[in-house]
Amino acid sequence: MQDFVLQADDLDQLIQVLKLRGYQVLGPVLEQDAIIYAEVDCAADLPRGWTDDQEKGCYRLRRRNDTAYFGYAVGPHSWKQFLQRPRRRVWRAQKATQPMQITAAVEAPPAMAFLGVRSCELHAIATQDRVFIDDQYRNEDYSARRAELFTVAVNCTAPSASCFCVSMDTGPKVSLPSDLAMTEVIDGNEHFFVIRSGSYEGRKVLKQLPLKPATRHHLELAERAVEGAKQQMEQGPRNFDSSDLKALLYRNYESPVWEAVADRCLSCANCTMACPTCFCSTVEDTTDLSGDYAERWERWDSCFTAEFTYISGGSVRPDTRSRYRQWMTHKLATWHDQFGTSGCVGCGRCITWCPVGIDITEEVQRIRDTEDA
Structure with missing residues (x-):
């Protein structure tokens, strides 16, 4: 796979291309003094220049000394909320008709693009795939939402003190397939993303972006940024042997x-x-006061x-x-x-x-x- 360079000022074009291709773009935003995942309309919605300090029972936002778009770890919410929804209607029943009608609540899921997925989170999605898709009891709602997913993974360069993905062999470098994978690099006056595609759909998106081939210089800077995150966790107090x-x-x-x-x-x-x-x-079952209408919610x-x-x-x-x-x-x-x-x-x-x-x-x-x- 060939690596390219996308200048930081052109990141918004990636978001607009995804939207034009019919995706609802979801990514990191600042809200309620935290970095959460929500709908993103443009690059200005991203938490540029912000990071998070995390420890046991502690989460605080603070300003970075640069303009990194993805210079944070992970927030309180995961991508799980968009695939395994926190609450959803399973079916509805109407007794007023004969025979009683029970109708499954089937919703056409949106085509979603996750922007800024970390390696640990790709592993989390893959883990839930095993539960909801690969297991003998398939969750059709999850499966439908998962089938329409486009992922833009970002190699982690700013782990928090509570991160230990190195110990679990899930990061910080993206190690699972993603439609696009990026590494954000800030070096002096240079601010760019090293980007590559990992799917046919990803290659089609890349063709619509203002890219140039990555040089050895670009690749070395990107590798150094990710290696720095790895060393930070390896030298931290939460590094341990998980093999046994x-x-x-x-x-x-x-x-x-x-x-x-x-x-x-x-x-x-x-x-x-x-x-x-x-x-x-x-599951929760509810009825109206007449007893003629009922719903089941998960x-x-x-x-x-x-x-x-x-x-x-x-x-x-x-x-x-x-x-x-x-x-x-x-x-x-x-x-x-x-x-x-x-x-x-x-x-x-x-x-x-x-x-x-x-x-x-x-x-x-x-x-x-x-x-x-």
Whole structure:
């Protein structure tokens, strides 16, 4: 695949080309003191010159000393919200007609273009594909929305302190297929993107952009930027060996660590709501006052709620200890048995958005230390 250079001032042309090709462009925007994903009309909507500082239970925006478009890590929302929707109607029923009519709520999904997808997030989308498309129970709504997706991936050059994608082998360099993949480079007065296509549709988009072939100089600067992000994580406190996590957690199912973390955990479900791979949901049935009309809605749920595993006789997981153990063990261990991969991509959202600062990487290390003691 050939690499090209797109000048930063021409980024808006990429957005306009995607819109002209019928895509709803979704990307990072500044809203409510955070960088979230929403509809983007032009390059001016992007968080140019902004970055995020993240740590346990802490997220803050601050100005960068340059004009980078993608000089941030990841925000509170993931791309999951556009594929596995937080709430959707499944069917409606009308009793006034004979026989009673039950109609599936089928919506024609928009053709979406995700702009600024990080490598960890591509892995998260691929993980949800295994759950909703490749598994024996196919989610048709997810599948339809996924089929119309165009992805513009961006190599990460500014990880936050809570990122650990290097440990999970999911970043920072884009390693999964994407329609387009870019690296943002700022070097002195130079500000450009090294860009390449990864699909037939991506090549058609590139043909409509003002590009020039990338030189060795451009490629070296791009590689250096991504390597810097990798080294930052490798030298950070959250770098760890994930190769034996499944066996480690299976051996420590009754570890006292679970009780210790339960004393801090609020069972608020923030980690699962922010997680780009968590897929638990529930259904709600509603009727009108006459009883002639009913609807079923699917919405996100969490294994941290007491009602999630409630059956006749009580909850399967009645306390916080069992709920946290279920979440972490499923995420890092039993997910391998179900889907052939880890359920964690190292984005760090669960660390940042935990109100009491529980850190999944620290809990892994605590289990190791307790086992070795």
